[in-house]
Amino acid sequence: MNDLIIRNITQRKFRTGLTIFGIALGIFAVMVMGGMSEYFNRHMERSFNLVDKIQVVPETGYLGGIIEESKVRNVNRVPGVFDAYGLLWMPYDVEGIGLIGDYVVGIPPDKQKSTVKDTKLTYGRFLLPSDGYRAVIGSNVAREFKLKVGDELPVRSKRVRETASITHIRNYTIVGIMEFTSTDYDNVIAIPLKTAQKFYELENIVSYIWVVPYPDVDEEDLAKRIELSVENITAISPQQLRKQVESTLVVINLITLSSAVLAVIIGGLSVMNTMLMSVSERTRDFGLMKAMGAEIKDILYLTMGESALMGIIGGIIGIIGGGVFIYYMNEYLSSMGMVLFAITPRLIIISLLFAAVLGTISGSFPAYRAAKMNPMEAIKYG
Amino acid sequence: MDEPILRVRNLSKTYMQGKIPVHALSDVSFDVDKGEFLSIVGPSGSGKSTFLSMIGLLDKPTIGSVFIEGMEITKATDSQAPKIRREKIGFVFQHFNLIPTLSALENVDLAMRFARVRKSKRRERATELLTQMGLRDRMDHKPSELSGGEQQRVAIARAMANNPAIILADEPTGEVDTKTRDMIVELLRGLSENGQTILIVTHDTAVSARTKRIITMQDGKIASDIKRGEVQIKIT
Numbered sequence: 174m175n176d177l178i179i180r181n182i183t184q185r186k187f188r189t190g191l192t193i194f195g196i197a198l199g200i201f202a203v204m205v206m207g208g209m210s211e212y213f214n215r216h217m218e219r220s221f222n223l224v225d226k227i228q229v230v231p232e233t234g235y236l237g238g239i240i241e242e243s244k245v246r247n248v249n250r251v252p253g254v255f256d257a258y259g260l261l262w263m264p265y266d267v268e269g270i271g272l273i274g275d276y277v278v279g280i281p282p283d284k285q286k287s288t289v290k291d292t293k294l295t296y297g298r299f300l301l302p303s304d305g306y307r308a309v310i311g312s313n314v315a316r317e318f319k320l321k322v323g324d325e326l327p328v329r330s331k332r333v334r335e336t337a338s339i340t341h342i343r344n345y346t347i348v349g350i351m352e353f354t355s356t357d358y359d360n361v362i363a364i365p366l367k368t369a370q371k372f373y374e375l376e377n378i379v380s381y382i383w384v385v386p387y388p389d390v391d392e393e394d395l396a397k398r399i400e401l402s403v404e405n406i407t408a409i410s411p412q413q414l415r416k417q418v419e420s421t422l423v424v425i426n427l428i429t430l431s432s433a434v435l436a437v438i439i440g441g442l443s444v445m446n447t448m449l450m451s452v453s454e455r456t457r458d459f460g461l462m463k464a465m466g467a468e469i470k471d472i473l474y475l476t477m478g479e480s481a482l483m484g485i486i487g488g489i490i491g492i493i494g495g496g497v498f499i500y501y502m503n504e505y506l507s508s509m510g511m512v513l514f515a516i517t518p519r520l521i522i523i524s525l526l527f528a529a530v531l532g533t534i535s536g537s538f539p540a541y542r543a544a545k546m547n548p549m550e551a552i553k554y555g
Numbered sequence: 556m557d558e559p560i561l562r563v564r565n566l567s568k569t570y571m572q573g574k575i576p577v578h579a580l581s582d583v584s585f586d587v588d589k590g591e592f593l594s595i596v597g598p599s600g601s602g603k604s605t606f607l608s609m610i611g612l613l614d615k616p617t618i619g620s621v622f623i624e625g626m627e628i629t630k631a632t633d634s635q636a637p638k639i640r641r642e643k644i645g646f647v648f649q650h651f652n653l654i655p656t657l658s659a660l661e662n663v664d665l666a667m668r669f670a671r672v673r674k675s676k677r678r679e680r681a682t683e684l685l686t687q688m689g690l691r692d693r694m695d696h697k698p699s700e701l702s703g704g705e706q707q708r709v710a711i712a713r714a715m716a717n718n719p720a721i722i723l724a725d726e727p728t729g730e731v732d733t734k735t736r737d738m739i740v741e742l743l744r745g746l747s748e749n750g751q752t753i754l755i756v757t758h759d760t761a762v763s764a765r766t767k768r769i770i771t772m773q774d775g776k777i778a779s780d781i782k783r784g785e786v787q788i789k790i791t
Contacts, residue, residue: 174668180656464611465646465713466637466666466669468634468637
């Protein structure tokens with residue numbers, strides 16, 4: 174029967190082509206939207222896996238706030254804290270708001286290894302206490318600026334002087350490049366904390382404090398204890414952070430997936446329309462087949478097989494198209510320091526299943542009509 | 556004598572045309588023996604086609620029974636009907652009704668697909684039948700590339716593919732010229748002589764005149780049933 178299905182599809186090339194194109198567009202949307210949501214999910218998941226420390230941030234929130242460095246000592250004194258150190262965070266593009274793109278982090282050189290957890294260096298070394306204007310960079314930064322160990326990266330700082338702001342530029346020598354992690358670390362330019370404080374004129378100031386608890390200490394309890402012991406700060410345990418971000422992810426996933434589903438429904442309607450036309454054109458053929466002794470399942474197989482095959486072909490084209498689009502989009506975006514899409518095996522399998530199910534379901538109503546046809550009526554009709 | 560291959564008992568069919576009942580068939584009964592070549596004739600609306608669709612399981616009677624090889628097909632459920640159609644009945648239609656996208660060979664092959672016959676066997680049987688119909692050189696042609704007579708011969712080959720008990724032909728010569736008509740009737744007669752039971756519904760007296768038995772229908776009833784062969788045999 175499969176040869177008959179293929180023959181029917183190839184018989185009406187233009188119409189089949191248009192239908193397949195409709196499905197391909199729908200699946201393309203699933204790939205692109207799904208790829209975006211997969212990227213966010215994976216990015217967050219991996220970022221969380223790297224974060225195993227309690228984060229102490231200013232009460233005002235994550236971005237743009239400041240904490241006096243003296244608070245690091247206060248935090249360190251809270252029972253259960255093994256180690257605490259401050260980090261200074263600045264967007265690389267001082268004119269931007271820093272939500273996306275690269276960022277500079279001032280970090281105590283001896284803590285860098287523990288900050289990035291198991292992340293390895295592809296080239297060079299980590300920061301040393303003796304380093305001045307030196308930097309260890311993430312893989313996206315290296316790719317964006319085409320940097321090797323030993324190259325120099327200009328970093329700008331904006332210092333406010335009464336009514337005017339003065340921009341300073343300083344070259345930092347790259348001493349190490351981190352491996353690709355698909356996390357925020359890929360966009361980091363890590364420089365020694367002291368150098369950062371001087372460069373940005375934020376002496377004795379940090380953006381947030383990272384706290385390493387003793388191994389047997391409950392992180393959520395410790396976070397509460399830190400909040401009680403130190404004023405004007407908020408302490409967030411890794412679990413709390415995960416919860417907060419996950420709820421945001423749900424919204425992002427819903428938005429991306431619902432637009433993909435919409436595209437797919439439109440594709441499905443085009444399959445249904447084509448199949449209805451195709452079935453009504455072949456009313457006589459199906460009646461004849463029934464007169465020849467075809468069973469309902471034979472007719473269903475022929476018609477639904479046809480729509481499922483169109484679904485699968487459309488799906489494969491959509492997946493390839495989406496994959497190519499994502500590849501070039503990521504190439505383009507990474508040259509600007511960010512990546513937005515991820516293709517995962519799961520995404521490909523879901524897209525293909527979606528296409529096949531879409532084709533089959535959209536074809537089922539026309540197929541049922543064909544199968545239920547009274548043979549005598551059908552033959553007379555022809 | 557063997558049991559008749561087809562037995563029709565008290566067959567009636569009443570349609571409702573709005574609120575008015577129309578009796579398309581009233582109490583029709585007769586038997587057909589294996590290898591008979593008979594025609595059903597009568598004016599339009601006499602019930603011939605309705606009758607044919609009852610025997611072919613394409614429609615259900617209001618009352619009455621049809622037995623093919625002893626099996627009461629009028630009692631068949633929707634799920635049993637396809638098997639009976641495959642095994643007991645072969646159709647030949649007025650408009651040939653070949654599938655336009657398939658070649659002659661594939662059209663014959665299709666009937667056997669539904670009977671789940673193996674591919675190699677199907678090809679062998681289809682080739683054999685089309686050769687028998689004199690279409691050996693035309694097997695790979697699509698219906699649009701065949702003449703009316705050739706198309707109808709493909710349809711006859713298709714009807715025979717699964718060795719049915721009866722071939723039901725609905726106006727098989729309605730769309731061909733007289734020469735082709737004669738050729739088709741001769742072909743069918745030849746098949747009946749080899750033991751194939753064939754029932755033709757026709758308007759054409761030139762066709763019915765060549766069959767061995769003529770049932771004439773009028774107003775849904777059998778007006779006459781003449782077995783010419785028997786009469787001749789009886790006379791001689």
